Amino acid sequence: GAVVSQHPSWVICKSGTSVKIECRSLDFQATTMFWYRQFPKQSLMLMATSNEGSKATYEQGVEKDKFLINHASLTLSTLTVTSAHPEDSSFYICSAPKIPGKGGEQYFGPGTRLTVT
Amino acid sequence: KQEVTQIPAALSVPEGENLVLNCSFTDSAIYNLQWFRQDPGKGLTSLLLIQSSQREQTSGRLNASLDKSSGRSTLYIAASQPGDSATYLCAAIETSGSRLTFGEGTQLTVNP
Numbered sequence A: 001g002a003v004v005s006q007h008p009s010w011v012i013c014k015s016g017t018s019v020k021i022e023c024r025s026l027d028f029q030a031t032t033m034f035w036y037r038q039f040p041k042q043s044l045m046l047m048a049t050s051n052e053g054s055k056a057t058y059e060q061g062v063e064k065d066k067f068l069i070n071h072a073s074l075t076l077s078t079l080t081v082t083s084a085h086p087e088d089s090s091f092y093i094c095s096a097p098k099i100p101g102k103g104g105e106q107y108f109g110p111g112t113r114l115t116v117t
Numbered sequence B: 001k002q003e004v005t006q007i008p009a010a011l012s013v014p015e016g017e018n019l020v021l022n023c024s025f026t027d028s029a030i031y032n033l034q035w036f037r038q039d040p041g042k043g044l045t046s047l048l049l050i051q052s053s054q055r056e057q058t059s060g061r062l063n064a065s066l067d068k069s070s071g072r073s074t075l076y077i078a079a080s081q082p083g084d085s086a087t088y089l090c091a092a093i094e095t096s097g098s099r100l101t102f103g104e105g106t107q108l109t110v111n112p
Helices: none
Strands: A004-007 A010-013 A019-025 A032-038 A044-051 A067-073 A076-081 A090-097 A106-108 A112-116 B004-007 B010-014 B019-025 B030-038 B044-051 B056-059 B062-067 B072-077 B086-094 B100-102 B106-111
Touching: A004 A090, A010 A019, A019 A032, A019 A090, A019 A112, A032 A067, A032 A076, A044 A067, A044 B100, A076 A090, A106 B044, B004 B086, B010 B019, B019 B030, B019 B086, B019 B106, B030 B062, B030 B072, B044 B056, B044 B062, B044 B072, B072 B086
Parallel strands: A010 A112, B010 B106
Antiparallel strands: A004 A019, A019 A076, A032 A044, A032 A090, A067 A076, A090 A106, A090 A112, B004 B019, B019 B072, B030 B044, B030 B086, B056 B062, B062 B072, B086 B100, B086 B106
16 A cells, blocks of 8 residues: 655654654655644544645634645645644644545555644 | 544453444545544554445455445444454545545454
């Protein structure tokens, strides 16, 4: 199956700093990638859809100025949590369909655990 | 807006039992439905993808069924093992793209 990687796998940062998380498709080109957030004991909630070459689409209630998404190439999307606060501590997971727009199988990254102190 | 519900929220069974996990969705206009496994602190492992034109998919001891008209899917695990202990998530894939809506998950514990 297709492989999606994330970096870093975990990160601890101080309140007020910014953190960048990378999501890469390793063996296929991903024109669309999705970013999810998962709080402890809860399910995954879609934050935004990352589109290569255009602006990301954010879900209702997600601050686009706080969660900056850049889809600079067909294999890389980055999520930057700006001015992080302890309530941003969560598990962030990205995914990509191998065939976008076709409702096909999603391939998920291993996730990044962010802890803001 | 699609809503996905999973029942039960938690399940504890002795090793060897056959079990069924339930998933329901409010909007039957889905493209596909996908079942995942998530171990504590880990990412998602895809188990089965059922296309909207299919009724079921099988992989080893796992069998997933889909009834679009009633908005339901079930995951059947045969002869459960302690290694099956994990949280199982179902997700509905919308027709217009690839967005997934996840259920809350079923936390399964298989006791030796």
